Amino acid sequence: MLLIYCPYCEEERSELEFRHGGDAHIARPTNIADITDEEFAEFFFLRDNPKGLIFERWRHIHGCGRFFNAARDTVSDKFYASYKAGEPKPDLSAVHPATEKTVETYEATEGTAK
Amino acid sequence: MAEQALRKAPLGGFHGGSAVAHVTAAGPASRLSLRAGADAVSALSKALGLDLPTRPKTSASSDGRHALWLGPDEWLLIDENGADLAALAAKADVLHSAVDVSHRNTAVLVSGTKAAVAIASASPHDLSPAVFPVGACARTVLGKIEVVIFRTGEQDFRVECWRSFAPYAFGLLAEGAEDAGL
């Protein structure tokens, strides 16, 4: 069982109390009426699915109820940091190497092997 | 045809537990789900007659009335004497949300030398005295349901759950209490 640090409860709690909330730091375009459908789809639907470090929203839904952000490694599931919603991304270069840019999508790995 | 609705205790007739962890249904109480910002805390504390706690996992108690910290702007108030908590909160002339949940919740009391073990059989929350001393409270999970655990004594816990889940909570706790006695 994973233990996740809640920055509002100020302690580690069982993963059973939490709900994943998708990528963090997704900024809504300020000119949303002007952008193309493709640009809107990029903002609204498409996520990077990185192998390695990812910044995500989590909700302590069965605890204090608060949304917060956390940095997790998608391979090892290790949590590197949790921080309150609204706070900037922490600098994790000292504890975590840069994320691999390669994204293993179906198209990338299987798309040409018809 | 019945002339009036009869109030039925959700856990009426339930009994269980073991010599090391007694499991009993708590008596009726009034309850309030309270939400308010930091600037409203002192006025609401005055109106409710106890200091609303502002630190995680802490509570305040006075004459059978308890205020449990659930989140940074959320409290569960319980009055074992049945006071009208919403009316009391309304006396504070500050922005807040107060919902009477007296009949939404019920509670199971677990006490005994192995009360914490009985609860831990179904909940991942750390109940060891160092991190969950007397007066500590937390919303967490018990099996498949959400509960609020409140430590009222060294060996006494109050487990608040939703009324319709009460038989499930009681069954799990009674089973945990039996296992704790083996």
Ligand SMILES: [Zn+2]
């Ligand atoms: Zn929390």
